[in-house]
Amino acid sequence: MAKEAAGRARPGRAPAPAGRRARPRQAEVARLAGVSQATVSLVLSGRDLATGRPISAETRAKVLDAAHSLGYVPDPAASRLAAARNNLLGVFSFTATFPTDVRHSYYPFLVGVEQEAAAQGYDLVLFTGSSTGGAGAGGGALSRVRLADGCLFLGRHAPADELRRLVADDFPVVHVGRRDEPEGLAWVGADYVSASREVVAALAGLGHRRVLLVREDDDAPASTDRERGFLDGLADSGLPAGSDAVYRSGDPRHDLTAERVRAWVAEGVTAFVAEETDTGAAWRALRAAVDAAGLDCPGEVSLALLGSPPADLADEPAPMGFDIPRPALGAEAVRLLASRIAGGPAEGTLVACAFRPGATAGPPPSPRTPHPSS
Amino acid sequence: MAKEAAGRARPGRAPAPAGRRARPRQAEVARLAGVSQATVSLVLSGRDLATGRPISAETRAKVLDAAHSLGYVPDPAASRLAAARNNLLGVFSFTATFPTDVRHSYYPFLVGVEQEAAAQGYDLVLFTGSSTGGAGAGGGALSRVRLADGCLFLGRHAPADELRRLVADDFPVVHVGRRDEPEGLAWVGADYVSASREVVAALAGLGHRRVLLVREDDDAPASTDRERGFLDGLADSGLPAGSDAVYRSGDPRHDLTAERVRAWVAEGVTAFVAEETDTGAAWRALRAAVDAAGLDCPGEVSLALLGSPPADLADEPAPMGFDIPRPALGAEAVRLLASRIAGGPAEGTLVACAFRPGATAGPPPSPRTPHPSS
């Protein structure tokens, strides 16, 4: 082609402003060590040992010395471009700003993520949904995320379309939390169904025959799974699992009054179960209503929470329920992501929750007065 | 050289596994639009308009259409490699894990950082010091950081050698907090000297003649600045500013006893000032000792804190002192970093703190009993 024209055009970047000594490149290391750049790359990436690539110990030493004396550090952007990987894992959270808010706290997840990432030889990079800077064309999340080899998404507010897009491009993505929406999305989630079922089984085992679930008006998988587990649990124990076993309210704090609780108790309900949410509204409302109704908790009614109590109620007696193994979930997510990066399948994984006996449940009161259901 | 050999070797990356349709490149956009890749780059980066580069409106439209219909998103790694910039700002914090701990909370800074970054058209990327993954050779921080165009460093635990290295490589770095150590490091800091001085002036203005500073055994600039401001403030008001005006303890909780406080008061000290630290140890110890000594706070002794009270003491009466304008500091840091990226100088900037009258300081007790000092 125009090969003979070579030498005429001289585009590319202008040389760095004089006086600025730039960071050393592999080429400099190579020159100092008296070898080629390719050898430097082989040695420094350890690909020689791993793939049984033959590099003499002497050359290795020369290269490593040179790299060390120059203080060589690889350019992650170049690595990613050339090798399509740079050992970086992205973590994307869609909180308002930084994932620093303790209430929404992703923190426990992140602990597990961090540990497992380190174990797998990955470094972490965090992205947030808020900064909608001016990164040229394209959506905010989409572009930044590709700096890393793969990305974890936290929180139910992960925008479906961006996720869909990443999945379509076959970019390794793992969502923390069960999620069906974008077909082909990998996720890890807590097994709310089994855990909720277990809680109901425990209550039934204590002798409760009428158990009521209090939930908010939200159709996230996290909520529906709990309800399903609850109903399954009732069915398991042969208890009535009709729709009147679930009380659903958009504003429990308002709707869940002491009178209502008393009415339920009069009908024969001996145990209440609340779903866990960000705010813990259902649980708070339930506790408050039971208190207001003057009912003794482990004595007259039993309570359970399908999750962990909010942080600010940590000093109250632990409710019966289950704990989400958040660090384990995070770690599992990293493992799955690593597998995806390596070309593994995009599967969904459930992690079991730990049952918590707590101190808010006991046998139903008195010689059980049979209330003929219906 | 071996130019005639061209065509024989066919290295480079293996083509993507069949079936995986990859993310679109500029080349695809170009093909669809019927123009060259270079034109696509020009149009999409807006460099045509900015630099008065002549691109016909028709071509622009064709390119933009094509890009949109393909859902093109730029690869940040490639951008960074080619242009040495990708509109990403790094934020590096050296907390144990993620910057989620409320106590060390960098949160207020980050709020400002985030706002200003968005305003300047940058997106943010967070790094943490903990993940010491296996990113090949080289230090953890050093490599990751270069993904971004520049980086903010938070916290006094930023490792000096890595910072030095980045500065030496002329990588744009701004440290949040005054810092002299690596020569040529840009920083933004709060003006503790002036603020502390102001607090002392306020106490002197109330009539106090003997004021004592309680500080921890730490030589970070944040501490020494406060001491200097304190001493300057004493000098300003003509008060004795000898070394006995400062009580320094490695473990205030232990050393700062009620007896000691009583002794100081007997010597004529009427006001105490504590430095602010991560833990708030000095302030806690001071409060506790004064309480234990049975001294009424605004009445018999005045107290001041050179900073903001720890979060868990937020409901106590606000101490006299000053507040660090953390969001403003964060914003200023971003401005400075942007300037550095654009080639600006590596300067240090002080931001003024806001004086807080509080409720822990009043006039000294009684008809001032002149205690001949010494």
Add this chain to the structure above:
DNA sequence: CGCATTACCTAATGCGCATTAACGAGTAAT
């Protein structure tokens, strides 16, 4: 009508690194 502009666009090149075909130098086998 010939030459200089001007307006638009493209070819060519490199950023820093990973990858791989191929080559030179030994060594073993035939």
Add this chain to the structure above:
DNA sequence: ATTACTCGTTAATGCGCATTAGGTAATGCG
């Protein structure tokens, strides 16, 4: 001694994008 390898290293190439020197067609000027 020639072939057949193995070992150690390098040259060449491209990742996806930005950049810049030209090139080409349309226009201005005398």
